Amino acid sequence: QKEVEQNSGPLSVPEGAIASLNCTYSDRGSQSFFWYRQYSGKSPELIMSIYSNGDKEDGRFTAQLNKASQYVSLLIRDSQPSDSATYLCAVNTGFQKLVFGTGTRLLVSP
Amino acid sequence: DGGITQSPKYLFRKEGQNVTLSCEQNLNHDAMYWYRQDPGQGLRLIYYSQIVNDFQKGDIAEGYSVSREKKESFPLTVTSAQKNPTAFYLCASSSKDRFTGELFFGEGSRLTVL
Numbered sequence: 001q002k003e004v005e006q007n008s009g010p011l012s013v014p015e016g017a018i019a020s021l022n023c024t025y026s027d028r029g030s031q032s033f034f035w036y037r038q039y040s041g042k043s044p045e046l047i048m049s050i051y052s053n054g055d056k057e058d059g060r061f062t063a064q065l066n067k068a069s070q071y072v073s074l075l076i077r078d079s080q081p082s083d084s085a086t087y088l089c090a091v092n093t094g095f096q097k098l099v100f101g102t103g104t105r106l107l108v109s110p
Numbered sequence: 111d112g113g114i115t116q117s118p119k120y121l122f123r124k125e126g127q128n129v130t131l132s133c134e135q136n137l138n139h140d141a142m143y144w145y146r147q148d149p150g151q152g153l154r155l156i157y158y159s160q161i162v163n164d165f166q167k168g169d170i171a172e173g174y175s176v177s178r179e180k181k182e183s184f185p186l187t188v189t190s191a192q193k194n195p196t197a198f199y200l201c202a203s204s205s206k207d208r209f210t211g212e213l214f215f216g217e218g219s220r221l222t223v224l
Contacts, residue, residue: 008150034211043200043215044153088152092211097143097168100152 003027004091006101014109019076021104023089026070033065035074036088038103044088048074079108112137114216116201121221123188123195131186131219133201141204142184143213146170146197153200159184188221196223 004025013019021035032051036044050056050063050072062075072091076083086103093099114135123129135142141160145153155168159178173192178184188195198220202213 032211043218046212090211097155098211102152
């Protein structure tokens with residue numbers, strides 16, 4: 001079983017819709033959780049971090065964490081074509097390093 | 111502007127050659143990291159350093175070497191022992207005293223072995 005799993009996609013949504021990206025992780029001791037956005041050919045950039053159960057909102061982005069289910073999600077409201085990218089879920093397992101998922105490619109069509 | 115500079119952006123290497131990828135940061139960050147990304151895969155940790163003159167192996171350190179002689183610099187050498195070096199290499203740094211996972215990345219170096 002992979003440590004951090006994501007559906008590779010592509011996830012296709014129309015402009016203005018809500019995009020829902022999901023991630024599961026295997027290590028119950030994981031302490032903090034992150035979403036990085038990576039445009040094609042570019043480096044990742046941090047867009048959201050979440051440390052406790054529940055929701056965390058930042059503009060159009062909402063991160064959701066459920067430690068009991070070992071599940072992290074990212075919601076993007078009012079999706080824009082500029083949101084088209086690969087979204088990487090990353091988990092801090094407590095050993096001074098991040099474990100990354102393979103990423104979900106999001107396509108937002110005008 | 112503060113940031114992380116990686117060079118070169120593109121590099122071609124013949125089999126059997128060592129190459130060194132540069133990573134310089136002016137963010138005053140203590141911790142620095144090297145990741146490798148292959149198509150359709152996530153980032154995999156090669157080496158990391160939390161302080162000058164100290165570094166640790168990551169998950170895929172075989173065939174790679176690093177040094178951390180200055181806080182600002184963390185070069186990665188891809189040696190001839192690395193059997194499949196063609197990949198996108200990413201350098202990152204972290205400002206937190208306690209590692210959390212909030213990383214700042216350079217623009218990456220794309221290495222192709224001919």
